[in-house]
Amino acid sequence: MTWTRKHLLDIESLSAAEIMQVLETARTFKQVGERAIKKVPALRGKTVINLFIEPSTRTRISFELAAVRLTADVINFSTDSSSLKKGETLKDTARNLEALSADIIIIRHSAAGAPHFLARFLDAHVVNAGDGAHEHPTQALLDTFTILEKKGRIAGLNVTILGDILYSRVARSNIWALTKLGAKVTLCGPATLVPRVFEEMGCRVTHKVDEAIENADIINLLRIQHERQRKTMFPSIGEYTVLWGLTKQRLEKTKPDVLIMHPGPINRGVEIDSQIADGTRSVVLDQVTNGLAVRMAVLFLINGGVDAQGAAPSVADPRLGKN
Amino acid sequence: MTWTRKHLLDIESLSAAEIMQVLETARTFKQVGERAIKKVPALRGKTVINLFIEPSTRTRISFELAAVRLTADVINFSTDSSSLKKGETLKDTARNLEALSADIIIIRHSAAGAPHFLARFLDAHVVNAGDGAHEHPTQALLDTFTILEKKGRIAGLNVTILGDILYSRVARSNIWALTKLGAKVTLCGPATLVPRVFEEMGCRVTHKVDEAIENADIINLLRIQHERQRKTMFPSIGEYTVLWGLTKQRLEKTKPDVLIMHPGPINRGVEIDSQIADGTRSVVLDQVTNGLAVRMAVLFLINGGVDAQGAAPSVADPRLGKN
Amino acid sequence: MTWTRKHLLDIESLSAAEIMQVLETARTFKQVGERAIKKVPALRGKTVINLFIEPSTRTRISFELAAVRLTADVINFSTDSSSLKKGETLKDTARNLEALSADIIIIRHSAAGAPHFLARFLDAHVVNAGDGAHEHPTQALLDTFTILEKKGRIAGLNVTILGDILYSRVARSNIWALTKLGAKVTLCGPATLVPRVFEEMGCRVTHKVDEAIENADIINLLRIQHERQRKTMFPSIGEYTVLWGLTKQRLEKTKPDVLIMHPGPINRGVEIDSQIADGTRSVVLDQVTNGLAVRMAVLFLINGGVDAQGAAPSVADPRLGKN
Numbered sequence: 027m028t029w030t031r032k033h034l035l036d037i038e039s040l041s042a043a044e045i046m047q048v049l050e051t052a053r054t055f056k057q058v059g060e061r062a063i064k065k066v067p068a069l070r071g072k073t074v075i076n077l078f079i080e081p082s083t084r085t086r087i088s089f090e091l092a093a094v095r096l097t098a099d100v101i102n103f104s105t106d107s108s109s110l111k112k113g114e115t116l117k118d119t120a121r122n123l124e125a126l127s128a129d130i131i132i133i134r135h136s137a138a139g140a141p142h143f144l145a146r147f148l149d150a151h152v153v154n155a156g157d158g159a160h161e162h163p164t165q166a167l168l169d170t171f172t173i174l175e176k177k178g179r180i181a182g183l184n185v186t187i188l189g190d191i192l193y194s195r196v197a198r199s200n201i202w203a204l205t206k207l208g209a210k211v212t213l214c215g216p217a218t219l220v221p222r223v224f225e226e227m228g229c230r231v232t233h234k235v236d237e238a239i240e241n242a243d244i245i246n247l248l249r250i251q252h253e254r255q256r257k258t259m260f261p262s263i264g265e266y267t268v269l270w271g272l273t274k275q276r277l278e279k280t281k282p283d284v285l286i287m288h289p290g291p292i293n294r295g296v297e298i299d300s301q302i303a304d305g306t307r308s309v310v311l312d313q314v315t316n317g318l319a320v321r322m323a324v325l326f327l328i329n330g331g332v333d334a335q336g337a338a339p340s341v342a343d344p345r346l347g348k349n
Numbered sequence: 350m351t352w353t354r355k356h357l358l359d360i361e362s363l364s365a366a367e368i369m370q371v372l373e374t375a376r377t378f379k380q381v382g383e384r385a386i387k388k389v390p391a392l393r394g395k396t397v398i399n400l401f402i403e404p405s406t407r408t409r410i411s412f413e414l415a416a417v418r419l420t421a422d423v424i425n426f427s428t429d430s431s432s433l434k435k436g437e438t439l440k441d442t443a444r445n446l447e448a449l450s451a452d453i454i455i456i457r458h459s460a461a462g463a464p465h466f467l468a469r470f471l472d473a474h475v476v477n478a479g480d481g482a483h484e485h486p487t488q489a490l491l492d493t494f495t496i497l498e499k500k501g502r503i504a505g506l507n508v509t510i511l512g513d514i515l516y517s518r519v520a521r522s523n524i525w526a527l528t529k530l531g532a533k534v535t536l537c538g539p540a541t542l543v544p545r546v547f548e549e550m551g552c553r554v555t556h557k558v559d560e561a562i563e564n565a566d567i568i569n570l571l572r573i574q575h576e577r578q579r580k581t582m583f584p585s586i587g588e589y590t591v592l593w594g595l596t597k598q599r600l601e602k603t604k605p606d607v608l609i610m611h612p613g614p615i616n617r618g619v620e621i622d623s624q625i626a627d628g629t630r631s632v633v634l635d636q637v638t639n640g641l642a643v644r645m646a647v648l649f650l651i652n653g654g655v656d657a658q659g660a661a662p663s664v665a666d667p668r669l670g671k672n
Numbered sequence: 673m674t675w676t677r678k679h680l681l682d683i684e685s686l687s688a689a690e691i692m693q694v695l696e697t698a699r700t701f702k703q704v705g706e707r708a709i710k711k712v713p714a715l716r717g718k719t720v721i722n723l724f725i726e727p728s729t730r731t732r733i734s735f736e737l738a739a740v741r742l743t744a745d746v747i748n749f750s751t752d753s754s755s756l757k758k759g760e761t762l763k764d765t766a767r768n769l770e771a772l773s774a775d776i777i778i779i780r781h782s783a784a785g786a787p788h789f790l791a792r793f794l795d796a797h798v799v800n801a802g803d804g805a806h807e808h809p810t811q812a813l814l815d816t817f818t819i820l821e822k823k824g825r826i827a828g829l830n831v832t833i834l835g836d837i838l839y840s841r842v843a844r845s846n847i848w849a850l851t852k853l854g855a856k857v858t859l860c861g862p863a864t865l866v867p868r869v870f871e872e873m874g875c876r877v878t879h880k881v882d883e884a885i886e887n888a889d890i891i892n893l894l895r896i897q898h899e900r901q902r903k904t905m906f907p908s909i910g911e912y913t914v915l916w917g918l919t920k921q922r923l924e925k926t927k928p929d930v931l932i933m934h935p936g937p938i939n940r941g942v943e944i945d946s947q948i949a950d951g952t953r954s955v956v957l958d959q960v961t962n963g964l965a966v967r968m969a970v971l972f973l974i975n976g977g978v979d980a981q982g983a984a985p986s987v988a989d990p991r992l993g994k995n
Binding site for chain 1: 716717719721745747760761764765767768769770771772773824
């Protein structure tokens with residue numbers, strides 16, 4: 027299949043086949059990551075700009091390393107010292123970066139829709155690295171990649187997402203990806219954070235944690251996002267843990283082969299028991315490793331990575347050859 | 350002509366022939382920027398340090414990309430986390446960077462003369478990326494490059510610089526470059542910001558905006574620099590716009606082929622009407638693109654880029670060959 | 673000799689032979705630094721992460737350049753924008769970086785023992801870039817390298833360390849390195865900052881500056897570390913200079929070939945007279961230059977740089993060949 031998208035803005039607009047193409051390409055790049063020299067020349071001479079208007083060290087580093095592994099030149103641009111403070115609009119900032127011949131602009135922004143806005147007027151490729159409470163597509167792709175890697179399939183699996191769904195771009199992107207690929211998604215958490223309206227996205231909504239986890243093949247725990255909650259949506263952190271945290275007692279009631287996922291950073295002892303985070307069912311660090319392969323795949327594909335015959339890259343592809 | 354300068358400290362001390370040599374070299378590098386792989390090995394193994402004691406994201410990124418395109422290794426050093434806070438002198442900081450084998454130090458500093466000060470004791474090459482209200486030579490070179498590219502000549506053109514001249518290093522460097530190359534420069538703005546003393550630099554000074562723009566071939570609009578104005582030099586932003594801003598009404602009174610320039614970042618609706626900034630006469634984004642080529646040329650020339658015969662590089666030069 | 677250590681955590685646990693192996697390897701890398709193209713491909717495709725939880729521009733840049741010269745990919749991770757603020761533990765941060773396939777993590781941390789803590793659970797190599805008041809091993813290695821380069825030997829030399837010993841990781845690491853290599857170490861400074869307990873490390877302790885410096889072959893002046901002194905340990909900066917600063921009068925009483933060292937950044941006019949810092953006996957900038965070679969050697973050795981026969985690299989080693 028030939029990849030045709032210029033940007034990666036969200037999961038909502040991707041087809042199941044497109045999602046699968048990213049995951050298959052990522053599998054190739056994961057193999058590249060196991061070589062002694064992990065770099066490939068696919069983006070040699072290309073300029074990738076990390077435009078992070080909302081701070082995020084992990085995601086920025088993951089994208090930076092993905093681009094570096096593809097031999098791109100990477101420039102980091104964060105708000106801390108930016109001319110946005112001098113009153114420049116986001117549009118002007120982005121057009122300036124393009125005028126500096128940026129080939130790919132990776133944007134994180136606190137406003138939902140910011141990447142789509144840039145894509146409307148830029149010639150450069152745009153990748154959404156998280157926009158407000160809207161979407162975080164590469165997180166959903168790496169989560170889906172990890173499930174596929176560990177379970178061998180997505181369709182028919184029961185995936186429970188537990189926590190702050192309302193304000194979570196991770197949840198939204200995961201719901202889109204998982205339902206498109208045929209998984210059954212259950213959402214659970216405080217009623218204030220998990221409204222029934224999510225049923226319209228094809229999910230089951232429940233506010234009973236035991237019910238949510240008992241048949242789950244995957245439990246994806248979200249971080250409590252204090253910074254995104256304008257007013258308190260639950261009484262206290264301690265009460266959240268008692269009512270919704272994944273404790274050892276609760277884990278005992280789950281399937282023995284359940285996968286425990288978390289987008290990080292983890293609040294140990296809040297949404298997840300510390301021993302569970304480090305336990306054999308946890309794939310939290312696999313998610314991080316897979317994020318690198320998935321982001322390499324995304325940068326590779328939007329840059330036109332598929333060859334004239336529409337073949338996905340194999341490890342024998344000269345563009346993935348020695349640097 | 351053989352380039353003989355070790356540093357680029359200002360425009361004032363350059364000859365017209367030297368300015369033209371930078372612009373011609375930049376033209377070659379602009380062609381390099383249109384290749385599929387935009388990098389050349391001219392500065393391979395060289396270390397370039399961006400020493401930005403005054404924050405500036407755009408200029409820093411432009412220099413960083415210019416150095417990266419020349420295959421230099423680039424280190425960013427900004428005040429935010431610097432040992433300058435621990436009481437180290439600028440001289441010691443610079444000598445330390447040189448001891449770390451910096452080949453080129455690009456300095457931005459709030460104090461006029463800081464680059465000249467460094468050049469007196471360093472063996473490394475020094476490039477002025479803006480020093481106080483004194484000079485910003487690469488900005489003037491990219492502005493001149495853009496005029497030459499669009500108009501085919503500099504001599505005899507009427508260039509109007511409009512706004513805060515007194516505190517503007519951009520204005521000073523432009524005045525030097527333009528008058529050396531034979532343009533007629535008119536300065537205009539509030540009397541408090543455009544004193545008559547600039548006539549000594551060979552400029553016409555007027556405080557009537559209609560008079561300043563009617564015969565202009567180029568109008569270069571400066572940013573209102575709140576941060577550099579210790580006391581208020583004009584009543585209010587709104588009044589500035591009414592009296593000095595480039596509005597549609599004013600644009601109608603200019604030559605039909607006038608070029609509108611601005612060093613950025615733009616205050617839309619203050620010194621320039623938003624539609625004019627995005628209009629066909631505006632070359633604001635060309636300036637940004639040309640900045641990259643001009644800065645590559647500067648780094649290349651001061652590093653000894655001209656060959657033994659004194660020839661400027663051509664695109665056939667092996668140093669500009671494949672990386 | 674085959675290098676067997678996976679990490680560089682401290683000097684205390686190194687043997688004299690291991691210290692010498694670093695210094696000999698650094699001598700090779702210093703020669704590489706004198707080539708036209710100073711880069712070698714030894715760490716091509718490896719990822720080095722500068723994890724600086726305590727800010728330090730100089731040490732970060734020195735490590736960054738060392739890694740870049742070895743052709744590694746370097747990612748800078750500092751507290752300013754980190755997820756540590758979101759409540760993530762140091763252990764989780766480090767394991768995440770490793771999951772992103774970091775090969776070497778260089779850590780600076782305000783807590784003594786942080787690098788040892790990371791080394792217990794990481795597969796990645798760990799380098800201590802300064803941990804609290806405990807150790808700063810690469811500083812001691814570069815100091816020792818500089819002494820060896822200038823004096824031709826270490827054994828039997830009289831080395832005086834003057835200043836704030838109690839809170840100084842530089843002092844601790846230097847004491848270990850120098851005593852292991854057979855130097856005689858004298859510690860001097862205010863009694864509050866130079867307690868007698870250091871005699872147990874094999875040093876002479878004196879609170880009389882003239883006695884400390886008269887027979888010294890090397891005087892190593894430490895920075896007054898305001899930030900590490902929880903309460904005032906001496907009356908005032910002015911009084912410190914009078915009582916303990918290296919003034920011209922004091923210098924006259926030293927051996928004519930004494931070396932003056934300082935880890936920087938220098939407080940001119942406080943712990944050292946400005947003219948002495950710039951004088952012929954000062955090797956302060958040599959220390960900075962040698963730091964680059966020493967850090968290249970450390971990264972090279974822990975990454976398994978010694979060949980199958982256990983030979984230290986020579987400049988003819990293909991891994992040190994053209995890039």
